[in-house]
Amino acid sequence: MMSEVHPREILICTIAKLLDGVRHVAVGASSPLPAAGAMLLRALKQQAGEKGPRISILGSVEHNFFTNGSAELFDCAGQGRIDAFFLGGGQIDGRGNVNLVGTGDYPQTQVRWPGSFGSAYLYYVVPRVILFREEHTPRALVEKVDFISTPGVSDDGVYRSGGPIALLTGKALFRFDKTRPGFDLQSVHPGNNLADIKAATGFQFAHDSNPEQTALPDPLTLALLRGRVYDEVAETYPDFAAQMRREIERPLCHAS
Amino acid sequence: MVSNLRALAEYVEPGVRLALPVDYAGVSMVMTRAIIERNTCNLDLVCVPTGGLQVDQLIGTGLVRSVETSAVSLGEAGGAPRFNASVKDGAIELKDATCPAIHAGLMAAQKGSPFMPMRGLIGSDLLRHRDDWRVIDNPLAGGGDPIVLIPAIKPDVTIFHAPMADRFGNVWIGRRRELAAMAYASATTLVTVERIVDESLLANEMSAAGVLPALYVTEVAVAPKGAWPYGLWGEYPTDTAEILRYARAARSAEGFADYMANAQMEPA
Numbered sequence: 001m002m003s004e005v006h007p008r009e010i011l012i013c014t015i016a017k018l019l020d021g022v023r024h025v026a027v028g029a030s031s032p033l034p035a036a037g038a039m040l041l042r043a044l045k046q047q048a049g050e051k052g053p054r055i056s057i058l059g060s061v062e063h064n065f066f067t068n069g070s071a072e073l074f075d076c077a078g079q080g081r082i083d084a085f086f087l088g089g090g091q092i093d094g095r096g097n098v099n100l101v102g103t104g105d106y107p108q109t110q111v112r113w114p115g116s117f118g119s120a121y122l123y124y125v126v127p128r129v130i131l132f133r134e135e136h137t138p139r140a141l142v143e144k145v146d147f148i149s150t151p152g153v154s155d156d157g158v159y160r161s162g163g164p165i166a167l168l169t170g171k172a173l174f175r176f177d178k179t180r181p182g183f184d185l186q187s188v189h190p191g192n193n194l195a196d197i198k199a200a201t202g203f204q205f206a207h208d209s210n211p212e213q214t215a216l217p218d219p220l221t222l223a224l225l226r227g228r229v230y231d232e233v234a235e236t237y238p239d240f241a242a243q244m245r246r247e248i249e250r251p252l253c254h255a256s
Numbered sequence: 257m258v259s260n261l262r263a264l265a266e267y268v269e270p271g272v273r274l275a276l277p278v279d280y281a282g283v284s285m286v287m288t289r290a291i292i293e294r295n296t297c298n299l300d301l302v303c304v305p306t307g308g309l310q311v312d313q314l315i316g317t318g319l320v321r322s323v324e325t326s327a328v329s330l331g332e333a334g335g336a337p338r339f340n341a342s343v344k345d346g347a348i349e350l351k352d353a354t355c356p357a358i359h360a361g362l363m364a365a366q367k368g369s370p371f372m373p374m375r376g377l378i379g380s381d382l383l384r385h386r387d388d389w390r391v392i393d394n395p396l397a398g399g400g401d402p403i404v405l406i407p408a409i410k411p412d413v414t415i416f417h418a419p420m421a422d423r424f425g426n427v428w429i430g431r432r433r434e435l436a437a438m439a440y441a442s443a444t445t446l447v448t449v450e451r452i453v454d455e456s457l458l459a460n461e462m463s464a465a466g467v468l469p470a471l472y473v474t475e476v477a478v479a480p481k482g483a484w485p486y487g488l489w490g491e492y493p494t495d496t497a498e499i500l501r502y503a504r505a506a507r508s509a510e511g512f513a514d515y516m517a518n519a520q521m522e523p524a
Contacts, residue, residue: 030332069433070278070305071363074356078375100327102343106385107350112343114335115327117306120354120383121376150354151379157400158378 005216006248007170008033009225010189011134013217014173016041018130018166022083024054026073026126032233032240034086034132036225039232043224056082060236074118077125080161084128087119087164091145092131094203095181096152096164098123099145106147116149123150126162131176136169138202153181172197173214174205182206187214259475264446265290267413267474271321273300275362275411275442279308279331279486279494281432284417284448286482292317292516302411303328304362304438305355309486309499312336315348316512322349324409326358332496333503338512352382357389359434361409365441371405378402414442417482418468419491421449425470426457430489439472448479450491 015037019025027035038055045052057063058073066072076082090113091099100116102109123129133140154160167174167183171192174183185207188197194211217225226248234241268274268291277283281304288310296319303311303325311328314320316338328339342348360372371390377383378391383404394401416435421427427447429435439445447468457467482488485498505515 067431067433069431069435069437070281070355071359071434071437074359078356101352101381106381107352108344108346110344112335112340114329115306115325115352116354116380116382117327118355120380121356121374124376148379148381150376154379158402159375 004248005222006244007189007191008244009222009248010214010216011168011170012036012040012225012229013221014168014214015130015132016044016221017215018168019053019084019128022053022128024056024082025084026056026058026077026082027086028088029058029060031086031088031132032237033134034130035236036229036233036240040221040225040229043228043232044221047224053083057236062235074121077122080125082122082126084130085122085126086130086132087123087150088133089131089140089149091140091142092133092167093142093145093152094183094205096131096167096176096178096183097145097148098131098150098152099147100149101147103146109147119150122162123164124154124160124162129162129164131164131167132169133167134170136171136197136200138200140202141167141169141200142202143204152176153178171200177206180206185211187212189214190216259477261286261290261448261477261479262294264415264448264475264477265294265296267444267446268294268296268299268415270296271298271300272296272412273302273410275302275304275409275414275438276307276310277304277416277432277435277438278306280489281434282417282429282488283308283310283483283486284415284446284479285310285484285486286417286448286479287415287446288313292319295319297321301325302358302409304434305353305358307339308336309502312338312506313516315339315342316506316509317516320348322351324351324353324358326353326355330499330503333499337503337506338509341509351388352385354380354382357404357406358409359437360406362434362437362441364406364408365410366437369408371407373403373405375403377404409441411438411442412444414438414445415447417448417479417488419450419488420453420457421447421473421476422453422455422457424456424458425473425476427468427470427473427476428457428463428466429468430466432489436468436472439468444474445472447473447476448482449476450478450480450482450488452476452478 042052485495487494
């Protein structure tokens, strides 16, 4: 039945909407949901007779247009040729700061994460950075990060052509308002309410008294996702595509 | 020109600054073992731009004094256990960076310049903890416009693995251009390869474009499956099961020691 929508399908469709209009989106090596969102947008555009975005998946041979080593992604971003990118983070705080280094006092952090990767550059120069973290808990979304791998906003006079536009989690979608700076709750995914979101979020955020529910995909979009898009996703993320296809066979939340 | 692994390891003297490539670019895992056998200590590692299994094993063996890197992880197999433990114990000096800063430092060395300016970084704790990085106002702007200067990174030794070299010491690196950047910046470059071919790789324009010329290559040694358990582009895939086995074993110092003492050191 097409009326059953998997929670992750809502995330994929939300990502596709957030990416609408981009020419080139770069996706990290182990990021199947952002990749699926980008591929869904491309499929929707192509169905409408448009070209759709170019998608670079780092670490993939097939979806990698670069021939100048691992520096080229950053050079490309610095030139303004990458419109959108995804950033996760061990901690994300209410000012959009991201911590990819660890918890506790640096350098002897008690929990060490891999490191900042390219974040301290890409977050500054990619216009549409989408913060994406499925885990929506007070330990992931904190009031203040323990280490700023890369800041949400910069002081006046600091070169900053890019930055966060949204934070998408397993429970909700926030928009980033860089003038405050802070997050505005945009919509709540099915099965959650405002009280749940407040309890699960370590930082203060702006919200309506009765926030909207995150839109569910229409049947045509869902059919495209479950056909062509999962086939494309499977080329790079076979385990993820197989898991999605297994899970949508079971009854899930009702689309309407 | 064609040498053996022990002879290559002789170049890795105590206290050298050693540059190593990202896990998908061509890691000479076979040289990890040669360095550990020689027990060369006080290494200052430069990960270009991130590190993985090789870096974790060198740290776990106690050979590393400092690590300059944008990240260390085992990818799909999770965090790098010996790196994480050494950070917690304060056993290694950390120089946390971001990928393009490592590339910028190598680029400065490649050009013989003292530094390379780069955007980003301002307002991050990475910058706050790096006293070797400087912020200046862009001298070409009317005023203001702060920008970070990354000093040249000049490794003593670079080590990587590639599919092939010719008997003249030219090495095929394809589109993995970071390997060339590392070699340009380094005093010594040691390369292990799957095979040596007779014909000069520079004789054909198609292959010449992907060649690191012998000018930058100190020694080449043949080591089939030399990246294992990592894969090598165009040649063989990563042995994920083996990396997972390492990740499980190396959670404790004892498990790591046991793995290193008993692990099958060659691919099956």
